[in-house]
Amino acid sequence: MGRLDGKVAVVTGAAxxxxxxxxALFAGEGAHVVLTDVLVEEGQQAADRICAAGGEALFVKLDVSSPDEWNEVVRHTVQTYERLDILVNNAGIAVRGGVESTPVEEWDRCLDINAKxxxxxxxYAIPAMLQNGSGSVINISSTSGIVGYPGGTxxxxxxxxxxxxxxAAAAEYxxxxxxxxxxxPGIIRTPMTDNMAEERTAGIIDRTPMGRKGTPMEIAYGALFLASDESSFVTGAELVIDGGMTAV
Ligand SMILES: NC(=O)c1ccc[n+]([C@@H]2O[C@H](COP(=O)([O-])OP(=O)(O)OC[C@H]3O[C@@H](n4cnc5c(N)ncnc54)[C@H](O)[C@@H]3O)[C@@H](O)[C@H]2O)c1
Structure with missing residues (x-):
């Protein structure tokens, strides 16, 4: 028995x-997973790896800032798997710069992808969930959505x-x-932080009581709980997985 048996999930930024x-974790727990990303080759390979491991998955190209592409992803998901139960809004980009040094174009690009x-x-996904009268949306924010530091306006x-x-959406639905x-998430070991300057990474780890980066699996287990029926009384909550960073 998987914790997501019979459920259909869309994950953005899944390449x-x-x-x-x-x-991969959701598929291992029995979900049918639609992986989406702007990185087509890597996304397809990620879906292939899940299938090779015995899971059910497919890849669809999606730029999350495009309404037309969202419409197509949801249409394709429901046409293929007949329902949509879980959405992980995970895709995001890191944009550095303070109030004065952030170009307006970079502000727009960051807000377009991460917020819009x-x-x-x-x-686009919630109407499909309402068709079954249930669903779970997991929006990936950051400790940066709770506390502010200089240089990342x-x-x-x-x-x-x-x-x-x-x-607001939790209350609405x-x-x-x-x-x-x-x-x-606090600081997590992924390509996003692998590309970060050494001293910046060291500074964040210094502010993290556990003194290390987290792993993608430590985040995925939190997402799995929120995706599953185990969290049936949890809505509008913020699950912090940050090695204690926002506790101090
Ligand atoms: N890594 C960290 O330390 C950390 C900490 C807090 C929050 N986060 C957030 O976690 C999420 C995942 O980040 P990650 O660490 O896995 O980074 P990552 O850079 O490894 O992965 C992000 C993915 O999003 C995709 N993406 C970028 N722009 C896109 C677009 N317009 N449409 C669709 N996909 C797009 C990328 O191609 C990539 O596959 C992001 O929202 C990030 O802001 C990361």
Whole structure:
């Protein structure tokens, strides 16, 4: 018995990093998983690996900032698997820069992907969930959606938007069976942080009581709980998985 038997999940940004790990874990727990990403080759390979391991998965190209592509992903998912139960709005980009140094174009790009992308995911996926009268949306925010540090104005703004948009959507759909929660990773070992400057990484680890990066699987287990019926009374919540970073 898998913890997600019979459920159909869409995961964004699933070609690598946390999204890929979530997709693989969900498939291992019995879900049919639609992996989506702008990285077509890597995304297809991630889906192939899940299938090779005995899971059920397919890949569909999706730029989360495109309403048309969202429409197509949801249509294709429901046509293939006849339902949609779980959405992980995981795709995101890291944009560095403070108030004065962030170009307006970078602000727009960051908010388009990290915040509008999450809004569009809910806008297109929730109607399909309402068809079954149930669903679970997991919006990947960050500790950067809870606390602010210098040098990441647009990123903090986008992740703060995800956090509070989640609570508003949770309240909106609570009586109709769709739960909406946010997940807030601290620093996690993925391609996103592998590309970060050494001293910046060291500074974040220094602020993390556990003194290390988390792993994508440590995030995926949190997403699995929120995706499964084990969290049936949990909505509008923020699950922080950060090695204690926001506790101090
Ligand atoms: N790694 C961390 O330390 C950390 C900490 C807190 C929050 N997060 C958040 O976790 C999520 C996953 O990040 P990750 O660490 O796995 O990073 P990652 O860079 O390894 O993966 C992000 C994925 O999103 C995809 N993506 C980027 N723009 C996209 C778009 N427009 N449409 C669709 N897909 C797009 C990328 O191609 C990539 O596959 C992000 O939302 C990130 O902001 C990461």
């Amino acid at each position: 690598r990093g946390q999204g890929e790990t979530e997709a 992308g999450v809004f569009l995911g809910m806008k 647009a990123y903090h703004a986008s992740k703060g938007a995800v956090r509070i948009m989640t609570k 609570a009586k109709r069976g769709v739960r909406v929660n946010s997940l807030h």
